[in-house]
Amino acid sequence: xxxxxxxxxxxxxxxxxxxLGEDSFKVGAYRRAARVLEQEPYPAEALVAEGRLQELRGxxxxxATKVADLLREGRSPYLERLREQVPDSVTELLKVPGIGPRTxxxxxxEMGISNLAELEAAARSGALRGxxxxxxxxxxxxxxxxxxxxxxxxxxxxFRVYDVARAVKExxxxxxxxxxxxxxxxxxxxxxxxxxxxxxxxxxxxxxxxRAFVQFPEVGSVVAQGETEARVLLSAGVQxxxxxxxxxxxxxxxxxxxxxxxxxxxxxxxxxxxxxxISEYGVKRLSTGETKPCATEEDVYRMLGLDLIPPxxxxxxGEIEAAARxxxxxxxxxxxxxxxxxxxxxxxxGSASVLEMALAAKDxxxxxxAITDHSxxxxxxxxxxxxxxxxxxAEVAEVRRQVPGITLLHGSEVDIRADxxxxxxxxxxxxxxxxxxxxxxxxxQPRERVTARVLAAVRHPLVDVLAHPTGRLLGERDPIDxxxxxxxxxxxxxxxxxxxxxxxxRLDLDGSLARQAHAAGVLLCVNTDAHATAHLASFMPWxxxxxxxxxxxxxxxxxxxxxxxLMEWLAARKKRASARxxx
DNA sequence: GCCGTTTTCGGCCCGACTGTTTTCAGTCG
Numbered sequence: 001x002x003x004x005x006x007x008x009x010x011x012x013x014x015x016x017x018x019x020l021g022e023d024s025f026k027v028g029a030y031r032r033a034a035r036v037l038e039q040e041p042y043p044a045e046a047l048v049a050e051g052r053l054q055e056l057r058g059x060x061x062x063x064a065t066k067v068a069d070l071l072r073e074g075r076s077p078y079l080e081r082l083r084e085q086v087p088d089s090v091t092e093l094l095k096v097p098g099i100g101p102r103t104x105x106x107x108x109x110e111m112g113i114s115n116l117a118e119l120e121a122a123a124r125s126g127a128l129r130g131x132x133x134x135x136x137x138x139x140x141x142x143x144x145x146x147x148x149x150x151x152x153x154x155x156x157x158x159f160r161v162y163d164v165a166r167a168v169k170e171x172x173x174x175x176x177x178x179x180x181x182x183x184x185x186x187x188x189x190x191x192x193x194x195x196x197x198x199x200x201x202x203x204x205x206x207x208x209x210x211r212a213f214v215q216f217p218e219v220g221s222v223v224a225q226g227e228t229e230a231r232v233l234l235s236a237g238v239q240x241x242x243x244x245x246x247x248x249x250x251x252x253x254x255x256x257x258x259x260x261x262x263x264x265x266x267x268x269x270x271x272x273x274x275x276x277x278i279s280e281y282g283v284k285r286l287s288t289g290e291t292k293p294c295a296t297e298e299d300v301y302r303m304l305g306l307d308l309i310p311p312x313x314x315x316x317x318g319e320i321e322a323a324a325r326x327x328x329x330x331x332x333x334x335x336x337x338x339x340x341x342x343x344x345x346x347x348x349x350g351s352a353s354v355l356e357m358a359l360a361a362k363d364x365x366x367x368x369x370a371i372t373d374h375s376x377x378x379x380x381x382x383x384x385x386x387x388x389x390x391x392x393x394a395e396v397a398e399v400r401r402q403v404p405g406i407t408l409l410h411g412s413e414v415d416i417r418a419d420x421x422x423x424x425x426x427x428x429x430x431x432x433x434x435x436x437x438x439x440x441x442x443x444x445q446p447r448e449r450v451t452a453r454v455l456a457a458v459r460h461p462l463v464d465v466l467a468h469p470t471g472r473l474l475g476e477r478d479p480i481d482x483x484x485x486x487x488x489x490x491x492x493x494x495x496x497x498x499x500x501x502x503x504x505x506r507l508d509l510d511g512s513l514a515r516q517a518h519a520a521g522v523l524l525c526v527n528t529d530a531h532a533t534a535h536l537a538s539f540m541p542w543x544x545x546x547x548x549x550x551x552x553x554x555x556x557x558x559x560x561x562x563x564x565x566l567m568e569w570l571a572a573r574k575k576r577a578s579a580r581x582x583x
Numbered sequence: 584g585c586c587g588t589t590t591t592c593g594g595c596c597c598g599a600c601t602g603t604t605t606t607c608a609g610t611c612g
Contacts, residue, residue, distance in 0.1 A: 023584085024595095025584070025585085025594090025595055026584050026585090027584090028584085028585095028595080029584035029585055029595095030584075032584090032585085033584085033585090057585090057586090058584095058585070058586095059584095059585085060584060060585050060586080061584090061585090062584055062585085063584070063585085097610085097611085098601090098609090098610070098611090099609095099610085100609060100610050100611085101609095101610095102608080102609060102610085103609075103610085133602080133603070133604090133608075133609075134602090134603085135602065135603060135604095137601085137602060137603085138601090138602065138603085141601090141602090185612085195612095196612090198612080224599090224600055224601070225600090226599065226600055226601095227599095228599075229599060229600080231600085231611090241611095241612080243599090256597090256598095256612095257612080259612080261596095261612070264596070264597090264612095265595095265596060267596090268596045268597075269586095269595090269596080271596090272596085273587095273588075277596080277597080278596080278597085279596085279597055279598065280597080280598075281598090
C-alpha cells in the first residue's frame with residue numbers, strides 16, 4: 001500500500017471525525033499526518049517494519065498504530081467503525097464551498113440531509129432558510145456552489161490554467177497602483193494540479209488595486225471583495241484570489257501565500273520557539289509586539305535563521321530542517337540540462353524532421369539529442385517498421401554529418417506489449433544507441449499483471465530508460481495500477497533510468513514520485529517527449545520543476561551529464577547486456 | 584491526536600471576509 005493510499009484513509013478519518021463534531025485539533029492531527037505521509041519519500045511499510053514510523057513529525061503512537069493495523073489487515077477497523085456512524089455521502093457535502101464540517105454535521109443531524117441531491121432539494125424548497133446561521137443569501141450561495149461543483153472538477157491540471165495565470169499576473173503588474181505581482185500558491189510551487197489561483201501584489205493603494213482587479217476582462221464574477229483582498233471566478237472556470245499589501249511587506253505576503261500550508265505551519269512553529277510570530281504582514285517579536293515587514297522572501301527566512309527555500313520544495317517534508325543546517329541541496333536548474341533523451345519526428349507522430357529536431361536541439365545549446373520514434377506495434381502513432389527504422393538510421397547518420405557539434409543518438413521508444421515482451425527483437429534493440437521502453441496499451445490491466453509487465457521491461461538487459469512510468473494524462477487518464485515500490489527497486493538494481501516526462505499534460509513521474517524513486521536509489525532523467533521543435537524548449541521547464549520538487553541536483557540526472565559521460569554510461573550498459581544476452 | 588530549549592498538560596498558525604449577527608461563528612487558504 002502506497003503512502004498516498006494511506007494518506008487517503010487518514011484524510012477520510014479526519015473528514016468523518018470532523019462531521020461528528022470531534023475536537024478540531026484531533027481532526028487536524030489526522031489531516032496533518034496524511035499530508036506528512038503524502039510527502040514522505042520512504043514507504044510507510046518499510047518505516048513500520050523498522051519501527052520508525054513515529055519518527056515522522058506529526059505521527060504519534062495512536063496514528064502509528066492505526067497505520068500499522070491498516071498495513072497488516074489491508075483495511076482500517078477504526079475507519080470502518082466511523083463509516084458505520086456517518087453515511088458515505090455526507091462527506092460529499094464538504095465539497096460544497098461555503099459548507100464546512102460544522103454546517104455539514106448540523107444539516108445531517110438536524111435535517112437528515114445526507115447527500116448533495118438532498119441538499120439541493122432542501123435549498124430549492126426554502127427549507128434551509130431560518131435554520132440558525134442560514135439565511136436567504138447562504139441558501140442561494142449553496143445552490144450556486146452546487147451548480148459549479150457539477151460543472152467543474154475540483155482540481156485542474158496546471159497546464160490548463162497556466163496561460164490565464166500569466167495573463168492576469170501581467171495585467172496586475174501593469175496597474176499604476178501595483179509595484180509588483182506574482183502568481184503564488186500551487187502555481188509557484190509547480191504542482192501538477194491546482195485548485196485555484198492565488199495572486200499577490202505589492203500596492204501603494206490596495207483598495208484601488210482590488211477595484212481594478214475585479215474589473216479584469218478575465219473575471220467572470222466576483223465572489224467576495226474587501227479592502228485588501230478579493231475572490232473572483234475567472235471565465236476560464238477557475239477561482240482566483242488576490243491579496244495585497246504595501247510594498248515593504250511584499251516578501252512576507254509572497255512567502256505566506258506561496259505555502260504550502262504544511263510548510264507555513266512548520267515555519268510558524270519554528271518562529272514561536274524563537275519568540276517570533278509570522279504573518280503576511282511581517283515577522284512579529286512577541287516580547288515587544290513590534291512587527292517587522294519583510295520586503296523580500298529572503299528576509300523572512302533570514303529572520304528565522306534559515307536559508308532561502310525554493311518554492312518547489314516547500315512541502316513541510318524536511319526542507320526547514322535542512323535550511324536551518326544550511327544543507328539544502330543545490331536543486332537542478334534548466335541550464336544544467338545537457339540534452340534530451342526522448343523525442344519524435346515525422347517518421348512516427350512528430351511534426352518535424354530529424355534534421356529540424358537536431359538543429360533545434362543544437363540551438364538550445366544541447367550536447368546531445370536522442371531520436372526515439374515509436375515501434376511497429378503503435379501503428380496508429382506511425383510506429384516504424386524494421387525497414388523504416390533502418391532508413392531512419394541512415395538519415396540520422398546523414399544528419400550527424402550535416403549538424404556537427406551535437407551528438408545525435410538513434411533510439412526507439414519501444415512498446416512494452418501487454419505480455420511484457422518488447423515490440424522490437426533483441427538484435428534490433430542491440431543496434432540502437434538508446435532504448436526507451438514505455439507502456440501505451442492495455443493500461444487497464446490489474447495491478448499484478450501490469451506490474452509484472454513493467455518489471456520485465458525494467459529488467460530487460462537492453463532497456464536503458466523507462467518512459468512516463470505511470471502513463472497518466474492529467475485530467476484525462478488515470479495512472480496504470482503499478483506497484484511503484486517494486487518498479488523503483490528493480491530500476492535501482494538494473495540501473496535503468498526512470499523518466500520525468502516534461503510534457504505538461506504528463507509530468508510523469510511527478511516530483512513526489514521522483515523523490516521516492518531517488519530515495520530508492522534510482523537514476524532519473526528529464527525528457528520532453530517532444531513531438532515538435534518548439535516542445536524541446538517549452539516543455540523542459542515543466543520537467544525540471546518536477547525534478548526540483550523531488551529535491552534532485554544535477555548529479556542525480558542522467559541528462560545533466562556531458563556527452564562523454566552519457567556515452568560511457570550507455571557503453572557500459574551495452575557491454576553488460578551483451579554479456580547477459582550472450583549467455 | 585501530537586508535542587516539548589519555560590511545558591508530560593495545555594497548548595495547538597494567522598488573518599480576511601461573509602452572513603447573520605449586534606459581537607461573532609464558520610469558512611477558507
